[in-house]
Amino acid sequence: MSIDSDFHEHLKSVCTTTCRAWAVTRKDGVQLGFTDHDCDLEFDGIKFRADTGMTARAVQSSTGMAVDDSEAVGALNSAAISERDIEFGLYDDAEVRAWWLNWADTRQRQLAFSGTIGEIERSEGTFRAELRGLAERLNQPRGRVYQKGCLAKLGALECGVDLEQLGYNAEGVISSISGETSFSVSIDGTFENRWFERGALHVLSGEAAGAQVKIKSDRQVEGTDDRDLQIWSAARRRLRIGDSVKLYAGCDKRFDTCRIKYRNGANFQGFPDVPGDDWMVAVPTSSSTLSGGSRR
Incomplete structure (x- = not known):
């Protein structure tokens, strides 16, 4: 992690005034700021509140493709992060940025972490949130999977079905x-x-x-x-x-359901004609049935 030159000089001084700050941007656009300093801070148009009881473990970084590892811990405070908001998924996959900075001059700062919120655990009025680094996305599958069933979520853009229309x-x-x-x-x-x-x-x-x-x-x-x-x-x-x-309405991901129930066969995101496993391992036989079932 490279450090801003002014901040680097400050860290070399005899007396330092450093703290940490986090900015959380939810999927609905709401942005919240937190700091472990004892006074509120403000920069980049974000107010970082000091009265939320938020703490964060130091980020563990490594070379190569290892995922950065960290977590945030805090009290469920209705003025900051509420249990209800967590229940309704408002913090799922929310963007997180964390800085190490000089609270006496917030222009001297260094971005220490950038990623998203993963699993959130709640217990007795507190929460513990896993922070996933940007490299976490490299562990997620990309590209299309060839299978009979549809891969699209019903009502999503690639599906094309409008669930708000009459009948659905x-x-x-x-x-x-x-x-x-x-x-x-x-x-x-x-x-x-x-x-x-x-x-x-x-x-x-x-x-x-x-x-x-x-x-x-x-x-x-x-x-x-x-x-x-x-x-x-x-x-x-x-x-x-x-x-x-x-x-x-629901969908079982079958082509017939897409075609008949939703009249949406042209947008089906599966491969209904892909042979099943039984066909791929079939061997010559005098029977006309190759379904894998009993031939008796």
């Missing part, structure tokens, strides 16, 4: 609850059985307002417009009878 969503209220992950929703309109399976449920009101959960199963209650739903994991906040929700 429905609003309603929770009418009964049978468990943390099982409940019934009364909606307007009639939809096919399992229409919302693998889709999403957005909570619009109540204690859990803003929460988004994935739908594991969806069954229409016979003779009514109610749906019996099961979600993969419980919402962070408790769902209650009367909460308003919005359901979005």
Whole structure:
């Protein structure tokens, strides 16, 4: 890490006035600043607050392609970072920059870390956030994967389906609850059985307002417009009878589903004609069936 010449001279002096500062930029554009100094600091148009209880472990850097390693620790303070914001994923993959600087002259500073927030752990009113360096992205797969199923996320740009159009969503209220992950929703309109399976449920009101959960199963209650739903994991906040929700249709990533349910076959992001494993390891046989199943 090269150091600014003025800052370098300051570090060589008998008495130094150094501290650390961090800037966090969330996906929604909100930018927050923190420092371990005992007074607020400001530079680059960012105010770095000293009253947040934030600390950070020193960055561990190495040569080669090793990933920089660090973490931030702090108290869940509603005026800075709240538990609710973490629950709703506002800090997932947020950009982080950390400086080592002279608090007496903030022009003397050095960028020590640049990366993103990884896994966040919460416990008894505090949080611990993993900081991932830029080299972390080199560990992520790039390019296309050849497989039968679609690789696009339903509703994303590469998919092209508009989930806000009529027929792909429905609003309603929770009418009964049978468990943390099982409940019934009364909606307007009639939809096919399992229409919302693998889709999403957005909570619009109540204690859990803003929460988004994935739908594991969806069954229409016979003779009514109610749906019996099961979600993969419980919402962070408790769902209650009367909460308003919005359901979005789901997709099982099959070509027929894309073509028939969404009329979107031209944008299918999979390879439905790729042979399966059974075909690739097939050997000559007198049987006409090469599905891998029993020939009896």
